[in-house]
Amino acid sequence: MPSLLPQTVNRGNVTRMKTVSSLLNPQWHERYKRISKLNIRSSIYDVTDRCNLRCKGCFFFSSDEHKAASEEKDVAKWHAFVESEMARGVNLAILIGGEPTLCMDRIEAFYTRLPTFCATNGIIKVDRDRFPDLMVGISLWGDREDEILLRGKDTFAISSANYAGDPNAYYLYTITPKQLGKIENNIRRIKDVGLKVHMQLLSNDEGVDGFSWQPDELVAVRAEMDQMLDSYPETVISSKYYHQVITTGTMCGRTFGWMECPSVTDPIDKRNPRPKRLTNFIRWASDLKTMHRCCTSETRDCSTCKDGAAHMSWVMVNKRAHMQSSQDLQNWVEVYEMFAKLYRFIPW
């Protein structure tokens, strides 16, 4: 939507300060104000080192992160740990694994205290009597053929039966280069089971043949992701600017990489200069003591990282960089809204 206000704030020889309201019309400014004070402080937790699948390309196993620590089995210690995390200012717990649903008691330690998001392959159904509004993100790696090749089974058949129509669950669809031209089939079958979907791109950590992104494929997948957002706005939770950033690896003339990434564990972040980053972010191993380097694989080449959350956060922490024009700031608002929707800080 074009801004109702001029994009320049030069008035004759007098340069006026660029403010949010000078860049956004009242409608966009209201959207901005709805999210600007959310102050989301997330951290990521490996709930367990175990999984009921072994997917090719899963960074947790490919980089041996499952061997980094021995998981804490005393549930009381998980409860105490979550208390200490809250004291550290965390207000969003993102649970990953291994497969978190193998350890419901540990999930409960978070869920009873904090807004909690649980990433799962969807094979085990979260008991909605016990966790009525736990946010669940179900991983999907493509169509039946890709799922069987990469994950050993067609998980969609199971996960869609478990979560059809669930208002607190959505699919995290990891698009692979093999999915080009076939994305709509997956979006449609997710729509048909009454769920929403967020799209991200595979980082081919294990170098599976044919699954590394080529430049022309990234151009094509961006166009296809844009088309899905246009065609299925009630199903797809995304933004075109996010598609642009994740497929080009660039934002505001900068290139994503180690020296830009905001999702590095704070206490072990020795970068100098430090980029804008997530405040107090830590990715904890399941022993509740060991810290992983970042939100994803420790062995991943950051220049090829396609992690969706890291790219979203990269945009979100660089708000001032997006105050160059109305369009830039609107792009920032849309990405922040997308993140806030995915973690239910605002309604879908």
Place this chain on the structure above:
Amino acid sequence: MNTTLDQTILRIAEIIINELKLEDVTPETFDADLDLVDEVGIDSMDLATIALVIRDEFGVRIDEDDYPKLTTLRIIGGYIAGKLQGDE
């Protein structure tokens, strides 16, 4: 410290301009009542950085829980003045 409130506000404006590398405003033209989040676009990490400089310069520690209240230059100036008076 005998800094008046206006001088404090000007110095805070200067700190924010330097830390955020604002190019289109001076301490003198920075509206002391402009909402720093809703209008200037400051986020909590910016505030944390600014709080560190304020701590070093004024000897005033800003509690992180107070960040949401510190919405304008004038309010921050008053906060610092209040803390300094409390120390006397």
